[in-house]
Every structure is written in structure tokens, then in C-alpha cells.
Amino acid sequence: MTELAWGAEAWSEVRASLDRCIKCTVCETACPVAAVTELFPGPKTVGPQAERFRTGGHSPDLSVDYCSGCGICSRVCPQGVRIAELNSRARSELKRERGVPLRDQLVARPGLLGRFGRPVAPLFNRAMANSLVRWAGERTIGIHRRAPVPRSTTRTFSHWVGHHAGTKSARRVVYFHGCSTQWYEPHVGQKVTAILEHNGYQVIIPKQDCCGLPLQSNGLFPAARKAVTRLARQLVPDATGDLPVISSSTSCGLMLKREAREILGADSPELRSVSARTYDIFEFLRELHQRGELRTDFKPVPLTVAYHAPCQQQNQLIGKPALEILRLIPGLRLVELDRSCCGIAGTYGVKREKYEIAMRVGKPLFTDIQAEGPDLVACDSETCRWQISAATGATSVHPLEILHRAYGGS
Amino acid sequence: MNTLDTDVLVIGGGSTGAGVAWDSALRGLHVTLVDRQDFATGTSGRFHGLLHSGGRYAVKDPGSARECAAENRILRQVAADCIEDTGGLFVSTPEDDLEYADRFLAAARAAGMEVEEVPVGTALRDEPRLNPKIRRAFRVQDGSIDSWKMVSALLRGAEAHAATVLPYHKVVEVLRHGDRVEGAVMEDQRTGQEVRVHAGCVVNAAGAWSGQVARLAGCEVGVRPGKGVMVAINHRLARAVLNRCHLPSDGDIIVPVRTVSVIGTTDHPVADPDDTECSPEEVHQMIEAGELLVPGFREARALRVWAGSRPLLPKTGGSAGAGDREVSRSHTVLDHGARDGLEGLVTIAGGKFTTLRLMAEDTVDVVVRKLGRGSECRTRTEVLPGSESRHFYWIGNRQQEAETDPPDDPLICECELVSQHDLDTVVARRPTWRLDDIRRALRVGMGPCQGGFCAFRVAGMLHQEGRYGRAEANSALREFVQERWKGVKVISWGAQARQTRLDRWIFEGLYDLEHLPE
Ligand SMILES: Cc1cc2nc3c(=O)[nH]c(=O)nc-3n(C[C@H](O)[C@H](O)[C@H](O)COP(=O)(O)OP(=O)(O)OC[C@H]3O[C@@H](n4cnc5c(N)ncnc54)[C@H](O)[C@@H]3O)c2cc1C
Ligand code: SF4
Ligand code: SF4
Numbered sequence: 001m002t003e004l005a006w007g008a009e010a011w012s013e014v015r016a017s018l019d020r021c022i023k024c025t026v027c028e029t030a031c032p033v034a035a036v037t038e039l040f041p042g043p044k045t046v047g048p049q050a051e052r053f054r055t056g057g058h059s060p061d062l063s064v065d066y067c068s069g070c071g072i073c074s075r076v077c078p079q080g081v082r083i084a085e086l087n088s089r090a091r092s093e094l095k096r097e098r099g100v101p102l103r104d105q106l107v108a109r110p111g112l113l114g115r116f117g118r119p120v121a122p123l124f125n126r127a128m129a130n131s132l133v134r135w136a137g138e139r140t141i142g143i144h145r146r147a148p149v150p151r152s153t154t155r156t157f158s159h160w161v162g163h164h165a166g167t168k169s170a171r172r173v174v175y176f177h178g179c180s181t182q183w184y185e186p187h188v189g190q191k192v193t194a195i196l197e198h199n200g201y202q203v204i205i206p207k208q209d210c211c212g213l214p215l216q217s218n219g220l221f222p223a224a225r226k227a228v229t230r231l232a233r234q235l236v237p238d239a240t241g242d243l244p245v246i247s248s249s250t251s252c253g254l255m256l257k258r259e260a261r262e263i264l265g266a267d268s269p270e271l272r273s274v275s276a277r278t279y280d281i282f283e284f285l286r287e288l289h290q291r292g293e294l295r296t297d298f299k300p301v302p303l304t305v306a307y308h309a310p311c312q313q314q315n316q317l318i319g320k321p322a323l324e325i326l327r328l329i330p331g332l333r334l335v336e337l338d339r340s341c342c343g344i345a346g347t348y349g350v351k352r353e354k355y356e357i358a359m360r361v362g363k364p365l366f367t368d369i370q371a372e373g374p375d376l377v378a379c380d381s382e383t384c385r386w387q388i389s390a391a392t393g394a395t396s397v398h399p400l401e402i403l404h405r406a407y408g409g410s
Numbered sequence: 411m412n413t414l415d416t417d418v419l420v421i422g423g424g425s426t427g428a429g430v431a432w433d434s435a436l437r438g439l440h441v442t443l444v445d446r447q448d449f450a451t452g453t454s455g456r457f458h459g460l461l462h463s464g465g466r467y468a469v470k471d472p473g474s475a476r477e478c479a480a481e482n483r484i485l486r487q488v489a490a491d492c493i494e495d496t497g498g499l500f501v502s503t504p505e506d507d508l509e510y511a512d513r514f515l516a517a518a519r520a521a522g523m524e525v526e527e528v529p530v531g532t533a534l535r536d537e538p539r540l541n542p543k544i545r546r547a548f549r550v551q552d553g554s555i556d557s558w559k560m561v562s563a564l565l566r567g568a569e570a571h572a573a574t575v576l577p578y579h580k581v582v583e584v585l586r587h588g589d590r591v592e593g594a595v596m597e598d599q600r601t602g603q604e605v606r607v608h609a610g611c612v613v614n615a616a617g618a619w620s621g622q623v624a625r626l627a628g629c630e631v632g633v634r635p636g637k638g639v640m641v642a643i644n645h646r647l648a649r650a651v652l653n654r655c656h657l658p659s660d661g662d663i664i665v666p667v668r669t670v671s672v673i674g675t676t677d678h679p680v681a682d683p684d685d686t687e688c689s690p691e692e693v694h695q696m697i698e699a700g701e702l703l704v705p706g707f708r709e710a711r712a713l714r715v716w717a718g719s720r721p722l723l724p725k726t727g728g729s730a731g732a733g734d735r736e737v738s739r740s741h742t743v744l745d746h747g748a749r750d751g752l753e754g755l756v757t758i759a760g761g762k763f764t765t766l767r768l769m770a771e772d773t774v775d776v777v778v779r780k781l782g783r784g785s786e787c788r789t790r791t792e793v794l795p796g797s798e799s800r801h802f803y804w805i806g807n808r809q810q811e812a813e814t815d816p817p818d819d820p821l822i823c824e825c826e827l828v829s830q831h832d833l834d835t836v837v838a839r840r841p842t843w844r845l846d847d848i849r850r851a852l853r854v855g856m857g858p859c860q861g862g863f864c865a866f867r868v869a870g871m872l873h874q875e876g877r878y879g880r881a882e883a884n885s886a887l888r889e890f891v892q893e894r895w896k897g898v899k900v901i902s903w904g905a906q907a908r909q910t911r912l913d914r915w916i917f918e919g920l921y922d923l924e925h926l927p928e
């Protein structure tokens with residue numbers, strides 16, 4: 001019997017949602033992957049249609065592996081079919097049955113890569129920039145030689161936290177920073193902390209591990225379930241029972257908000273609790289602003305910034321709060337990039353067999369960016385930033401870095 | 411008028427008639443099999459799809475249970491391609507008597523069934539949608555059996571042994587010479603032409619219609635048609651067949667058949683076996699019954715409703731006033747020579763899909779005796795065409811094949827994954843008259859959209875290939891859509907109602923189906 005194919009109640013609901021498909025085909029017209037490759041038959045086909053032929057145990061279809069998991073289909077379906085979630089499950093069944101390539105095991109554990117890279121960061125970074133090393137990587141473990149990889153850092157975020165004095169306040173939030181902040185972009189975490197403190201919050205930063213999202217998107221469900229349940233425990237120590245949990249990584253935030261329960265079928269009191277009070281950082285700031293509590297002592301930022309809303313942020317169904325907040329900054333010329341997906345979809349685009357597809361998916365976005373020639377590209381998701389920079393040469397930042405600058409930061 | 415000579419004329423191309431044809435052909439007899447419609451359009455195409463383990467009859471009708479258990483084992487050997495090995499569970503729901511469960515277990519063992527009690531927790535882990543309040547569970551060898559595949563394999567097998575098969579040939583007259591039946595006259599329903607068949611022996615395998623056929627020969631067969639209603643749900647709610655462990659009643663089995671789950675059934679005596687109307691009350695009754703086995707059943711998408719007629723033959727002097735379930739499910743071979751003094755006619759009545767092989771064997775034994783010709787029965791071991799590999803059919807087969815279909819072989823029916831190549835193959839293999847014939851052969855139009863996205867494709871392709879003239883294509887399409895509508899009109903709620911509206915937009919808004927030229 002398979003542990004995965006049939007599981008928690010939430011999964012039963014996801015599976016039952018296939019009944020709502022009326023074949024309107026809207027999802028097919030929106031899927032960025034189906035638009036660029038014949039290898040992927042499209043969301044209607046691999047989602048509600050194929051699910052009727054799956055009973056667990058043995059997977060009949062391989063093509064579902066080409067779904068990037070961007071979630072656009074689920075968002076556009078007028079009938080509420082949970083297409084991306086169905087695909088995600090099917091993919092994990094496939095991996096469970098046929099085994100997971102070493103490559104997927106590796107990219108699914110950013111902590112592992114980061115931890116391995118950190119003590120020798122300059123060396124690691126130089127190696128990753130070396131085309132010979134990358135070529136070998138492609139041949140041996142299947143990570144495309146031109147795929148974007150993050151730069152490792154010598155000082156982790158938690159190292160900084162250990163030396164950060166912080167402020168005391170009655171208004172407190174928990175900060176869930178995620179792996180990329182920890183291992184690759186500690187400056188993002190530092191700025192989040194600064195912004196929240198500037199607005200009068202005490203920021204609690206518990207020790208935390210990976211949310212399991214990369215494990216999930218690589219089909220390693222049991223490990224992912226374990227990871228997210230552990231994270232939920234780490235994030236809600238007793239004293240902070242009902243504090244907002246702020247996330248600056250869109251995909252990891254979505255994991256806590258929904259995917260852990262709906263895709264992984266994970267469940268625990270802590271997870272439910274965390275799930276209900278997780279906010280995207282800009283979602284949180286927008287609420288502050290709506291209550292008239294956001295400080296708007298902005299300095300002008302005389303830059304042209306092109307903003308791309310990443311899929312996983314859009315899948316939180318919260319609109320584009322970053323745009324709303326950045327619009328308050330004087331002097332800033334903000335260009336909204338109205339394209340769906342950059343192609344990377346977490347770790348999808350770094351895989352040898354998917355790199356070209358991902359680049360084709362992102363093409364319209366890259367073309368727009370190059371045509372616009374902005375000073376900076378802003379995007380809430382780290383992997384999307386890496387992809388955009390690698391593909392266009394543009395400098396990309398988290399939108400809160402712009403906000404930080406408007407507050408007078410450097 | 412065409413005239414044919416044959417050893418055995420079999421009237422009725424359901425599972426029974428097809429089984430008789432296969433059995434006779436293997437014994438070296440020349441068979442002619444006729445049906446008033448396409449094959450497997452009678453009860454055999456309208457049944458529940460269960461390859462009985464015997465569990466249903468274990469307590470009430472041990473003879474039937476034993477037959478089912480034995481035949482189940484044989485069919486798995488010779489007809490694997492038509493069977494899906496889903497397994498089955500008998501579960502005691504909160505409404506079922508626990509004491510019955512003990513009787514069930516003992517009776518099932520006595521009937522020679524493979525049965526084991528499984529912990530409730532195990533049953534629930536295997537079947538997460540099963541009612542968590544069940545109190546006992548037994549695993550049995552139920553399976554699901556595809557009627558079209560089975561009947562078609564039997565026909566192909568018989569044809570390979572020189573049988574003649576004539577669909578759309580309705581028997582309108584039985585030829586008698588004194589006290590002897592010598593054959594029958596058929597009317598081709600497509601052309602109106604008559605065909606006369608002279609036969610050494612005539613087998614009446616017309617199921618619920620066998621009373622009508624016997625009457626043409628001037629004798630009576632007391633078959634009592636018993637109508638049963640079923641509802642198909644859009645996807646599989648369980649992997650195994652789910653049975654309530656209690657005395658058989660209405661709506662107590664859910665069978666995973668191909669891509670759907672089918673709940674059934676009821677049993678109401680009807681005067682006319684062609685009466686297959688389903689009332690909203692009957693549908694409601696099924697849906698509510700499903701809720702007991704699978705909580706949330708009500709919210710699942712009902713795809714289609716249909717009914718079939720049981721060919722029940724009361725045992726001589728069958729207990730008056732008793733409900734039809736009192737009647738044994740076992741079959742009876744009526745030798746009209748011995749019974750009515752009318753030689754050359756044998757009626758096979760009663761029975762089940764699961765026991766078709768045994769029914770055929772018993773029937774042809776009598777035929778062989780009468781003809782004084784024909785060898786021993788071989789159907790116990792002879793493997794049917796398509797089942798040579800002895801691999802069971804598996805639900806994922808089509809999905810797996812669709813993955814490797816060449817890109818220039820487009821899907822015609824997306825719900826049931828039928829490609830243009832599949833369609834061409836079937837159309838080349840057998841003459842097609844109605845679109846419904848293709849539906850049965852390939853499941854075109856049987857998925858969630860109920861033909862909305864595929865019916866016009868099929869009609870158009872057949873027209874393009876010159877098999878249909880313009881008017882024929884149009885009327886075939888219209889007829890098909892109306893037939894589909896019959897099955898969904900009583901369940902038009904929720905997602906299926908939306909689907910129906912979208913389909914109507916396509917058919918009426920896009921194709922103006924009502925006004926296509928005749
Ligand atoms: C609701 C229901 C559910 C059932 N579920 C199951 C199940 O799950 N498992 C199981 O094993 N059994 C099941 N059965 C029983 C089983 O389906 C039937 O016993 C079996 O299919 C009968 O087959 P048949 O060939 O005898 O009859 P049919 O399939 O009805 O064949 C008789 C044929 O005779 C033809 N005919 C009639 N008149 C003429 C004429 N004048 N000229 C030429 N042809 C004529 C008809 O067109 C028809 O095709 C079920 C029955 C019903 C009613
Ligand atoms: S958008 Fe939704 S309803 Fe439409 S085809 Fe896709 S899954 Fe089905
Ligand atoms: S998740 Fe994205 S890639 Fe996958 S089917 Fe949906 S839209 Fe296409």
C-alpha cells in the first residue's frame with residue numbers, strides 16, 4: 001500500500017476537486033509550460049483528466065514530471081479544480097515509485113548545499129562560476145551548466161541574529177526567514193528585521209530549519225512532511241502563541257499557509273496554528289498601512305524599478321501588495337511587468353532536461369525587462385531573482401530592499 | 411431474401427449468447443449469433459460490472475455463491491484482459507447486524523471463497539474514503555469486468571472458429587415445421603431486409619426478452635424482468651469493490667469500473683424489459699445509500715444513470731408473493747423438447763454475467779446431445795483473444811498508452827483517452843451503424859463531458875472517411891446526443907449541470923444541432 005497516493009483528508013478534498021472540471025480548457029491556455037513544449041500535455045490533461053486513471057500504487061504517466069508546479073492553472077480555473085496540487089501528488093508518486101535522481105535530492109536540500117558551500121564560500125562560488133565545473137555538474141548530477149545558482153555566503157543570517165541586539169516592544173512578530181536568507185542572502189533578513197523594527201515591532205527570530213518545499217516539489221513527500229512539521233514547532237514556542245508569522249520568501253510562506261496541508265497532507269496543532277497566521281511580509285505591511293500604522297517617512301528613491309510578481313506569491317491570492325507599498329515611495333518609477341512566470345519555478349529550471357523549457361517560459365518576461373532597461377528588477381522570490389539575473393544580466397532585488405532604502409537604509 | 415444454414419442459431423448477443431457461441435464454436439459446431447441491436451446492448455451492457463466473488467450470495471443462496479467463486483477463478487485465467495483485479499471488501503456499516511458478519515464468514519468459506527477478515531484500520535488505510543465507522547471488514551476476490559470487452563472477445567473468439575455474427579438482426583419469426591423448430595427469420599434493422607436462417611438447433615438466449623422470443627415459437631417461458639438502477643460517479647472513490655455485509659438489498663455495492671465508480675442497484679419487477687426509465691426517486695435512493703459506504707458520496711459528481719433488466723426465472727412454482735431476490739440467481743436450461751414437446755429449441759435463462767461460461771457450457775451440453783454432434787466443452791481452459799498474456803486489465807493502461815501515442819495521433823475523446831488511431835481500428839474491424847456502437851467499443855462519450863467535446867469529432871471523422879453521408883452523420887450525432895441526455899437529465903445538479911450547459915452551448919450555440927440538414 002502506498003503511503004502517499006491516498007492520505008489525509010485534505011488530499012481527499014484535492015482529489016475530489018477533479019469532479020468540478022468541465023473541460024473549459026482555460027487552464028490549458030494559461031499554462032506557461034504547455035505553451036512552450038510538446039513534452040508537457042497541459043494542466044487539464046495531466047490534472048483532472050489523468051487523475052481519473054490513477055489509483056495509487058503504479059503511476060501510469062511520466063509527463064506530469066514536466067509540470068513546473070507554478071500553480072497558475074489552479075489560480076485561473078473557474079471551477080476551483082486544484083490542478084497544480086493534483087500534479088504535485090502525482091509527481092511524488094512517480095518519484096516514490098521510480099526513485100529520485102541524486103540531482104533532485106541535492107537541489108531539494110538547499111540547507112545541505114548551503115552548509116556544504118559555506119565554510120569554503122569563496123572557493124565554492126568560484127567553482128560555481130567555472131564553466132568546466134558546471135559542465136561536469138551537468139554531466140554527473142544533471143544540473144544545467146547555465147542554470148542560476150545562488151552565491152554562498154560566509155556569514156549566515158543566524159550568525160547575524162546572534163549579534164543583533166534588537167528592540168523590545170509590546171508589538172511582536174515572529175520572523176520566518178527561510179533557507180535562502182539563512183545561507184545565501186542574509187541581507188534580506190537583516191532588512192526585514194530593520195523594517196519591522198522601524199515600524200515599532202519586536203522581531204522574534206527562532207532557530208529554524210527548512211520548510212520542506214524543495215523536497216515537496218521534487219516529490220520527496222515524507223521528508224518534506226517531516227520538515228514542515230518540525231518547522232511549525234520551531235516557529236511557535238509557547239510564549240508566542242498567537243503572534244503573526246512573517247515570511248519574506250513567497251514560496252516558503254505559501255508552504256506554511258496552504259501547501260503543507262493540501263499537498264503534503266501534513267497536520268499538527270502547531271502547523272494549523274502557524275498556517276492561519278502566516279503573512280507575506282508585504283501583505284503584513286499593507287495591513288499596517290490600511291490601519292494607518294505604517295510609517296511613511298520615506299526618502300525619495302530616484303530609480304526605475306521593474307516589478308515582477310512571482311507565481312508562488314500570486315498563488316497566495318493576496319494581490320500584489322509589494323506594488324501597493326512601493327507606490328508610496330516618492331521619486332520611484334515603478335514598472336509592473338505583467339508576465340506570468342520566469343520559468344524557474346523553484347528548482348525546476350536548474351535541471352538539465354528542463355533548463356531550456358524554463359528559459360522559453362521566461363522569455364516574454366526577459367524580453368520585457370531588457371526592453372525596459374530598469375535600474376533594478378524587484379521580485380519577491382529568491383529563485384526567480386536568480387533566474388532573472390542570470391537570464392537578463394539585470395540586478396534583481398527583493399522589493400523590501402527598495403523599501404529599506406526608502407526608509408534611509410543603504 | 412438471404413438464406414443461411416447453420417448448426418446452432420443463437421438468439422441474443424449478450425454475455426450469455428456470446429458465451430454460447432464461443433462454447434459451440436470451440437466444439438466444432440457452426441454457429442450463427444444474432445441480436446436485434448448491437449451486441450451487449452441488453453442487460454449485459456447495462457449491468458453493474460461486478461465479477462462476483464460469491465460473497466453477495468454466500469448466506470442467502472450458497473449454490474450461486476459456489477458457482478460464482480468457481481467461475482470467478484476460471485474467468486481470471488481465460489479472460490484476464492476483460493477483468494480488473496480490484497479485490498473487494500465486505501464491510502459491516504453501523505446499520506448492519508454484526509451477527510450477520512459471522513454467518514457471512516462461515517458461509518463464504520463453505521462456498522469455497524477466498525476470504526479473510528482484515529482489521530478495520532487496515533481497511534481504512536487501504537480505502538481512505540470508506541466510512542470510518544465500519545466495524546468489521548472482509549477481503550474477497552471481487553473484481554470488475556468490462557462487458558463490452560468480454561462480449562467482444564467472445565465474439566472474436568467464435569468468429570475465429572467460423573462463427574457468423576449478425577448485429578442488428580431482430581428475430582421476427584421462428585420457423586416451425588410441426589413440432590420442430592427449424593430456424594428463424596430475422597429483419598435487418600438497418601436495411602429492412604429479411605434473412606432466413608435454418609438451424610439444427612435454436613438457442614434462445616434473449617435474456618429478459620426470452621419470454622418474447624419463446625412466444626414467437628409458440629411456447630411460454632416465465633421470465634420476470636426485474637429492473638435495476640445504477641449511478642456512475644465521475645472517478646474512483648475506492649480501489650476495491652465495496653459491499654455492505656448484510657442480506658442483499660438496494661444500493662449496497664460500489665464497483666470501480668474503468669474510470670468510474672458505480673453504485674447499485676435496485677430490483678423492481680417490470681412488465682417490459684425495455685422499460686429502463688430511471689426516476690429521480692430511484693437516483694436519490696442510490697446516492698443516499700452510497701453515503702453509508704462512502705461519506706461525502708452525495709457531493710461526488712454523478713455522471714450518468716441507467717437501468718438494466720434481470721432475466722429472472724422463478725424456480726418452478728417459485729414462492730408466490732416473495733420479492734424477486736427470493737429467486738435463485740442460478741440459471742436454468744429449458745429443453746423445450748422435453749418440456750413442451752417442441753424439438754430444436756433450447757432456452758437458457760436466469761444466471762449472471764459472472765457465470766456466463768458455466769451457463770454456456772450447460773446449454774451447449776444439451777445442444778450437443780440433441781444434434782448428436784460436437785466435442786467436449788473447452789471453455790474452462792481456452793484463453794480468449796486479447797487475454798493471451800494473462801495480464802489483468804488495469805485502470806492506468808490507457809493513460810500509459812496515451813503517453814506514448816505519436817504526436818500525429820490526436821485524442822478524439824479526452825475524458826476516456828481515445829485516439830484517432832483507436833477509432834480507425836475499431837471502425838475498420840466492425841461495421842458501425844450508430845455512434846453508440848463506437849461508444850460501447852471505445853468508451854467515447856462516457857466520461858465527464860458525456861460527449862460534449864467528442865461526439866461531433868467522431869461524427870465528422872466518419873463523414874470525412876466516407877462512412878457516413880452528410881444526413882447520416884447529422885442524424886447519428888443528434889441521436890447520440892439525445893441518448894446521452896437521457897442518462898444525465900435526472901442528475902443535473904452541481905458540476906454535471908454546468909457541464910451539460912456547456913455541452914448545450916457547444917451543440918446548439920456552435921453547431922446548431924437542432925437545425926443541421928437532414
Ligand atoms: C441492474 C443489474 C445489475 C447486474 N449486475 C451484475 C453484476 O454486477 N455481475 C454479474 O455477474 N451479473 C450482474 N447482473 C446480471 C447480468 O447482467 C445478466 O444476468 C446478464 O448480463 C444477462 O445476459 P444475457 O445475455 O442473458 O441477457 P442480455 O444481455 O439482455 O442479452 C439478451 C439479448 O437478446 C437480444 N434480443 C432480445 N430480443 C431479440 C430478438 N427478438 N431478436 C434478436 N435479439 C433479441 C437483446 O437485444 C439482448 O442483447 C446484473 C443485472 C442487472 C439487471
Ligand atoms: S480550467 Fe478548470 S474546469 Fe477548465 S479545463 Fe482546466 S481544470 Fe477543467
Ligand atoms: S502548475 Fe504551472 S506548469 Fe504545472 S500545469 Fe499548472 S500552469 Fe502548467
